[in-house]
Amino acid sequence: MAAVQETVRDVEGLGQGDKYKYGFYTDIESDKAPKGLNEDIVRFISAKKGEPEWMLEYRLEAFRRWLDMEEPDWAKVNYPKIDYQDYYYYSAPKTQGDGPKSLDEVDPELLRTYEKLGIPLNEQKMLAGVAVDAVFDSVSVVTTFKEKLSEAGVIFCPISEAVHSHPELVKEYLGSVVPSTDNYFAALNAAVFSDGSFVYIPKGVRCPMELSTYFRINERDTGQFERTLIIADEGSYVSYLEGCTAPMRDEHQLHAAVVELITHYDAEIKYSTVQNWYPGDEDGKGGIFNFVTKRGDCRGDNSKISWTQVETGSAVTWKYPSCVLRGDNSSGEFYSIAISNGAQQVDSGTKMIHLGKNTKSRIISKGISAGKSSNAYRGMVSIYPNAEDARNFTQCDSLLIGDRCSAHTVPYIESRNPTAVLEHEATTSKLSEDQLFYCQARGLPEEEAVALLVNGFCREVLQQLPMEFAVEAQKLVGISLEGSVG
Amino acid sequence: MARPAIQPLEIETGFVDDHAAATASLPGAATQGVERENAIKVFAVDGLPHRRLEDYRYFDLRQMLAKVGPLAVTPGADNATASDDANDVFANIDRYVAVVINGRLDTSKSDLTGLPEGVAFTSYADAVDADWVKAAFNSAEGPQDSVAALNRAYASDGVAVRVSAGVKVDKPIEVRWLSAGDTGTHYHARSVVVVEEGADLTLLETRGDDASAPVFATNTLRLVVGDKATLRHAAVYADSEASVRVAQKSVTLGEAADYQTLGLAVGAGRARTGEHVHFAGEDAKGAINGLSLLRGKAVMDNTLFVDHAVPNCDSEETFRSVLDDASRGVFQGSILVRKDAQKIDSQMQARALLLSRKAEMDAKPMLEIYADDVICAHGSAIGEPDQNAIFYLMSRGIDEKTARALLVAGFLDDVVDGFDDGDIAAALKTLLAARLGAPDDMGQEVAL
Structure with missing residues (x-):
């Protein structure tokens, strides 16, 4: 119950858009590329990062592809047409000299920002088990716990650094799961990606700590194009945490990230996300456009990829973390909570592509819509002819709070192997009045009762989150639904 | 991505080029001329639907007809035949029978004697200008795709049935869809059935051909079930592997109407039934069911759209497929609950048994909910026995x-x-x- 109490306190302190907790703006002089997008900008970004020729070529090819592509319009979301020439595609916080050598060298303004965000960077080294690769407007500023990781042979660094330090790995894996031709936003990302994390877990290594990144969008009108690449070599394991907050802005902000995961024989990656970017105000003004391509490739036999996401923020979300189950006996999981309130629009789900024998997938999706928001689950389970004895279980539940919101379910189920067993269940209903009444009869205020019931509704997914995320997520569930009843 | 212009198929250009000559011989040339011409213009632009259109994702009509040469509109014939299944299924049931050959009602082969008073039964071509037929079609909802345009452009005939208020029809009416022609034929039938307030009708359909020549047919069926009226509808599709068929049903349910439909596909052809059910009056009930028992290279696509526009209605959708050989079952079902359509209970289920290594099932059960006080669920399961x-x-x-x-x-x-x-x-x-x-x-x- 403590978490709920805390939720209520948070709710009192927060509320709708104008009180958004993380809606402050840090005034740090930015090193920006001119507005707009053309080949010169792509070259500028590449040059700014001192990238090798092959990387520039990769970007330019993606850019040329992108020019020929059309923005997808099949998702159940509406937003004004994006003027891609009206964004900045590169901005980096200025640092003293070539870069900080220690925490002391980090811009104090930046540190204060993190403090407000609740990332205790100063205490990071003392905090157990979490290494933070803090991404502030596209450039990684501080990476901690590197020593301990390198002892284990784990490579955890900004991808811009990996391009130089481990070009052979980047060359081999970058774009091998999400090719730049995959979709409009993936192509855009491949052309202009700013930075992101690179993780390589060597054979047989169990990563000694949970890896975590905080993304933060800060500069006005800055497109963020994160690129994350995680490779788990044979028999390895890693749990990766991604959490996001962004300051309040009136202009729509674009975020088109690409995340690629690769597991080899017997390896496992657990990828957890809590996303609470600024959702815009009640009328849908402002807020982040979150167009993300996340895909994992279970390349080796017996490998496993598990996605867990708690999506509470962003004005528009377009996101389908997927698994390609290539190796025999490989398994994919997708646990999702998507909460939409106000004028938010969510179109999210997953794809499970069963190629190998005995592949298993499990999809648990909980959508909660409140206010006048729209919340859609869109998913695909596809069994290919060779996927002998494949197994899928899908459950999508939607909860409606209020009569102005909407919930949609769009599953695609395709089976081409008779030995495969697929099950899909979906329900849509409203918050039970009986349960609400009962809680209130026991003295809980309505808002607290709603938070409690919704947390119960999401329990199966919350359980999948690592401890520190679960607490934050539970709070977020309550905060996100503030003002949705009564 | 900039898509290259699609090169029209021979059969598509055939539909457009032959239109003027072919429709001259169709019933109702004088009255339907303008509408037909407008419709073929729409078709000329859009062409046949293909898998890049979301609605036809699993039923690529363009590809199915790509290798079929130009087809002709052939008149009805005496030697029209149907597959045995279609012939026999309702043989032992006391019923009225209407025979439609190549999309034209053949009264000489039909047996409608003794229809009770209050039941108007004519050919669609004869009734096309009647106000009640116009009203029924003007209020129809459902996809206005290029198949609908083609159907309109070549609209031949079909049946027009009106059961007056309060009349309970004593025996089922069966409509038999036959085809004939040695070199292949295409036809596009249109029918309308209106069951007025408090009336009661059982409508049967049997469809089948004997694989003597390719058949491509579209069939539009407009059903209006009035307030407190009852319509039971059962259809048996025993198509041969030579046939490609698209049926489009548009159903409107009045207050406290009771509608029940069961489509049973046992053929080897490639067929699609697109059904649009519009709940227009409160307290109505709808049970929409489809069964497929397929073999060979048969394809059965059930595409269903249930529109709950008003509160307090129940609907149940159950679709099951048994797929052998290289057959393919498709289910695309959508339940829309509109804003303020509270207290809806809607349950949709799609299941399939795959009996062969080459069989395939594609299911897309969708929910689109804009009202909060509803119970909507869908389930889908695919596996082997x-x-x-x-x-x-x-x-x-x-x-x-x-x-x-x-x-x-x-x-x-x-x-x-x-x-x-x-x-x-x-x-x-x-x-x-x-x-x-x-x-x-x-x-x-x-x-x-």
């Missing part, structure tokens, strides 16, 4: 083939049993049993 159940039956002395047939029969009969007319349900079960070789004819070869 339960090995444990087969083992159990075999341990009781039943051979494997019969055991499998029993399980399959049980899977399908379950839905047939729910049909609100015992005689018709029994007729459908007999057809299924004959197909499966169980349970009546134990020991017989399993036909699957």
Whole structure:
């Protein structure tokens, strides 16, 4: 119950858009590329990062592809047409000299920002088990716990650094799961990606700590194009945490990230996300456009990829973390909570592509819509002819709070192997009045009762989150639904 | 991505080029001329639907007809035949029969004597200008795609039935869709059935051809079920592998209307039934069911759109497919609950048994909900017959083939049993049993 109490306190302190907790703006002089997008900008970004020729070529090819592509319009979301020439595609916080050598060298303004965000960077080294690769407007500023990781042979660094330090790995894996031709936003990302994390877990290594990144969008009108690449070599394991907050802005902000995961024989990656970017105000003004391509490739036999996401923020979300189950006996999981309130629009789900024998997938999706928001689950389970004895279980539940919101379910189920067993269940209903009444009869205020019931509704997914995320997520569930009843 | 312009197929240009000449010989040339011309213009732009259109994702009509040469509009013929299944299924039921050959009502082969007073039965071509027919079509909802345009452009004939308020039709009316022609034919039928307030009708459809020549047919069926009226509808599709068919049903349900439909596909053709059910009055009930028992390279696509526009209605959608050989089952179902359509209870289920390595099932059960006080659910399961159940039956002395047939029969009969007319349900079960070789004819070869 403590978490709920805390939720209520948070709710009192927060509320709708104008009180958004993380809606402050840090005034740090930015090193920006001119507005707009053309080949010169792509070259500028590449040059700014001192990238090798092959990387520039990769970007330019993606850019040329992108020019020929059309923005997808099949998702159940509406937003004004994006003027891609009206964004900045590169901005980096200025640092003293070539870069900080220690925490002391980090811009104090930046540190204060993190403090407000609740990332205790100063205490990071003392905090157990979490290494933070803090991404502030596209450039990684501080990476901690590197020593301990390198002892284990784990490579955890900004991808811009990996391009130089481990070009052979980047060359081999970058774009091998999400090719730049995959979709409009993936192509855009491949052309202009700013930075992101690179993780390589060597054979047989169990990563000694949970890896975590905080993304933060800060500069006005800055497109963020994160690129994350995680490779788990044979028999390895890693749990990766991604959490996001962004300051309040009136202009729509674009975020088109690409995340690629690769597991080899017997390896496992657990990828957890809590996303609470600024959702815009009640009328849908402002807020982040979150167009993300996340895909994992279970390349080796017996490998496993598990996605867990708690999506509470962003004005528009377009996101389908997927698994390609290539190796025999490989398994994919997708646990999702998507909460939409106000004028938010969510179109999210997953794809499970069963190629190998005995592949298993499990999809648990909980959508909660409140206010006048729209919340859609869109998913695909596809069994290919060779996927002998494949197994899928899908459950999508939607909860409606209020009569102005909407919930949609769009599953695609395709089976081409008779030995495969697929099950899909979906329900849509409203918050039970009986349960609400009962809680209130026991003295809980309505808002607290709603938070409690919704947390119960999401329990199966919350359980999948690592401890520190679960607490934050539970709070977020309550905060996100503030003002949705009564 | 900038898409290259699609090169029109021979059959598509044929539809457009032959239009003027072909429609001259169709019934109602004088009255339907303008509409037909406008419609073919729409078709000329859009062409046949293909898999890049979301609605036809699993039924690529363009590809299916790509290798079919130009087809001709052929008039009705005396030698029109149907497959045995289509001939026999309702043979033992006392009923009225309307025979439609190549999309034209053939009154000489129909038997409609004794229709009760208050039932108006004519050919669609004769009734096309009647106000009630116009009103029925003007209020129709449903996809205005290029198949609808083609159907409009070549609209030939069909049936027009009006059951006046309060009339209970004593026997079912069966509409038999036959085709004839040695070199291949295409036809595009349109029918309308209006069941007025408090009236009661059972409508049967049988469709089948004997594979003598390719058939491409579109069939538009407009059903209006008035306030407190009842319509039971059962259709048997026993198409041959030479046929490609698209049926589009648009249904409107009035207040407290009771609508029940069961489509049973047992053929080897490639067929699609697109059904749009619009709940326009409160307290209405709809049971929309589809069964497929397919073999060869058959494809059956059930695309369903249920529009709950008003509160307090119940709908139940149950679709089951049994797929053998290289057949393919498709289910695309969508339940829309509009804003303020509270207290809706809607349950949608799509299940499939795959009996062969080459069979395929594609299911897309969708929910689109804008009202909060509703109970909507969908479920989907795809797999093969339960090995444990087969083992159990075999341990009781039943051979494997019969055991499998029993399980399959049980899977399908379950839905047939729910049909609100015992005689018709029994007729459908007999057809299924004959197909499966169980349970009546134990020991017989399993036909699957």
